[in-house]
Amino acid sequence: MPDSTPSPKDTCYQALKTAILTLELQPGADLDEASLSAEFGLSRTPLREVLRRLAGEGYVDLRLNRGARVSEMSHTTLRDFFLAAPMIYGAILQLAAQNARGPQIEDLKQTQARFREALRKGSARERALVNNRFHEITGEMAGNVYLLPSFRRLLIDHARISMTFYRPRDDDMARNVSEAADQHDRIIAAIEAGDADKAATLAIDHWNLSRHRIELFVMPGGLDLPLGAPPRAATA
Amino acid sequence: MPDSTPSPKDTCYQALKTAILTLELQPGADLDEASLSAEFGLSRTPLREVLRRLAGEGYVDLRLNRGARVSEMSHTTLRDFFLAAPMIYGAILQLAAQNARGPQIEDLKQTQARFREALRKGSARERALVNNRFHEITGEMAGNVYLLPSFRRLLIDHARISMTFYRPRDDDMARNVSEAADQHDRIIAAIEAGDADKAATLAIDHWNLSRHRIELFVMPGGLDLPLGAPPRAATA
DNA sequence: TGAACACGATTTGTATGCAATATGTATTTT
């Protein structure tokens, strides 16, 4: 019988991961070894190993003699992100369609059901986490050890970007989000049919939608104020 | 004045890295914490952090309660490698051509000079390491945090594959290797000219050459034996 | 004879104490 109770180390690892993905721990936040080890009930030695692991996966940055910080998100990273994401994710879905195994497809379908559920009555946090899990599974399906490191790194910032831009502020955004869920369905169908080309195309579409959503946020429509009397001061 | 003497930890990290890249530590080899910490003159705590870091970068695999091993290389990894490498390296060189800065180009040229030197009178080990450094620099030039994890992972096995297949066993291989050096020159030229398309194309070529070299090894030409008397047993 | 079990030895995982480095504050010096 395999151990059912997860070790404090695993708990800590998972907790930090999700806290970072959901922006509960914001980019650049300081991670103090002493307080964290106290919080999770383990000594500093294993905690440091957790931080080292998170650093290797891109969740945190380590600075010599100056502790760990949640990895930063700048505007340049946003640009780099959309350069890399379509290519990597296209390749992942292509391979996923070729190599997916039955149980994995079941897992994906179930996760998609959870995603729709989260869209209806879940928090932004829950949506981002389930969506993240959905894409993780496609990565497992592809099963290419050389593509996974970058893919996993992309997923981290994908979740964090989602947390910033995913909340439906208005009806337009709400439609956008439900469109994303429909794309997930089409992705599942392509994978189940083993249609690699279709899957790759859907990956590109998925990112175009995501990019569009963010462009709307970064470049909002004008405020539609009438030209005329220039304001003397800030109008309450 | 910055510390000129590298810490034992860094020394250990670098030594393990190069030992793995050059196959001095073979894939699957056990890494014992006690003996390693003794060898490099540090205690087990920092040594374990080094191993964790190497694991995050793909040099070693960690197994719970059962120590670290040099990461494996199987035939499936060889296939996955050639699926991922052209795409990733193509993207890296494309971005390198767009973003390379002056000092980096100088660094690349100097490394290429060292590579040619190693081809003339260096060991297989030295060739693989300098070649590895050459490609590392192109990765630095590209400077995309999302592509680098996969790229670095590829470089590890690229070096190890090179160590297996790079030694010029015959004249044909020797020509092959010198062709690789010429490709490096063309890559430098494309980067210096800022020609992204050209750079991407050269990346594909570079991997085709590499794949060809390995196919020759894995699938050697027939032994050219005359059909006729079937052998009764293994012929000495 | 073979399989299961128990025990000793080896190796990994964790906790704690100490050393080294960085930070913040108060004091001194110009």
Added chain:
DNA sequence: AAAATACATATTGCATACAAATCGTGTTCA
């Protein structure tokens, strides 16, 4: 008064001791 410096404090890095798990070996039992 401003800058530099020295000192106290807090935090990271490392070494050692101990706990837990694994592995090899010899023994017992079917």
